[in-house]
Amino acid sequence: MRFINPKIDFAFKKIFGSSQSTEILISFLNAILYEEESIIKSLEILDPYLGPQVAGAKNSYLDVKALLNDGTFVIIEMQVLKVQAFGKRVLYNAAKTYALQLTRGELYKQLRPVIALTITDFEMFRGEQDVISHFVFKERNRLSDYLQNDIELVFVELPKFKKELDRLETLTDKWIYFIKTTGTLDEVPQTMVTVPEIQKAFEIANQVSLTxxxxxxxxxxxxxxxxxxxxxxxxxxxxxxxxxxxxxxxxxxxxxxxxxxxxxxxxxxxxxxxxxxxxxxxxxxxxxxxxxxxxxxxxxxxxxxxxxxxxx
Incomplete structure (x- = not known):
């Protein structure tokens, strides 16, 4: 077998953002965002394009966008190269997704939380060892939460994930390993087959299935x-x-x-x-x-x- 590389834009969207990806995305997001708890019961995969509200404003192109069963929006980007001002782009897309929820006459209380999940094939935060990082609004000195902590930035840094196949223990480990290594594999590892959603992701990633x-x-x-x-x-x-x-x-x-x-x-x-x-x-x-x-x-x-x- 040969598999498409999930780190490539088209492949990532096909595996995680297509009409047949709902169960895959639920499993992946529960693993990465909620420490493998079944918080997400269902979701709707949405058009990832964020158009401008006014003529001449900046367009945004995301890889995957989903609306969770609790009303939270999740936007996902897979980034291979570290480009200039990338951190600002992540924050911009999160803020834009939050702001574009409302149209004229709608109330601020109708705003729903936004989680921006960014997967990078480079180190975003040098000197830090954690593979997954979560950022929210905090008071600078007391570190208490803001009244409405509606925007969360989550990063998965693939280079910091060092586990080999025989050391994969959790569902989170397996999903990160899937994204990092699938493009180099020639068969589905037996330890991954035990997760139905990952098995389905491998089926979509099989090059034979492509037109x-x-x-x-x-x-x-x-x-x-x-x-x-x-x-x-x-x-x-x-x-x-x-x-x-x-x-x-x-x-x-x-x-x-x-x-x-x-x-x-x-x-x-x-x-x-x-x-x-x-x-x-x-x-x-x-x-x-x-x-x-x-x-x-x-x-x-x-x-x-x-x-x-x-x-x-």
């Missing part, structure tokens, strides 16, 4: 992820050689533009000079946002709309 179109999208994203790592390395190396921060940023920006343009040409067809020029004018932050949105574009019109909203 040709899905396989092509997955392959493009895998190539792009590999090239992205290379672009970051190139930017750092050029920065070291030139001995200044601007060199590192400029090198990374040029490599990022080249990779994005190549991927969009493959995905949407040959870009016209005007679109290429607009992409070249984007800042590093805007290029990072474009990478996040890249695979949600199904036409050149989608790309043009994004550029109009985000490059002003």
């Amino acid at each position: 040709q179109e899905e396989f092509n999208i997955l392959q493009q994203q895998e190539f792009f992820a590999q090239d992205q790592e290379g672009s970051v390395a190139v930017g750092r190396e050029e920065g070291r050689q030139e001995g200044r921060q601007e060199g590192r940023q400029e090198g990374r920006q040029e490599a990022q533009i080249e990779l994005i343009t190549l991927s969009l040409n493959r995905l949407l067809g040959q870009l016209n000079p005007d679109i290429e020029n607009r992409i070249q004018q984007l800042s590093i932050d805007q290029l990072d946002d474009l990478v996040t949105a890249l695979w949600d574009f199904s036409s050149l019109e989608d790309l043009t709309t994004w550029l109009e909203a985000n490059s002003q």
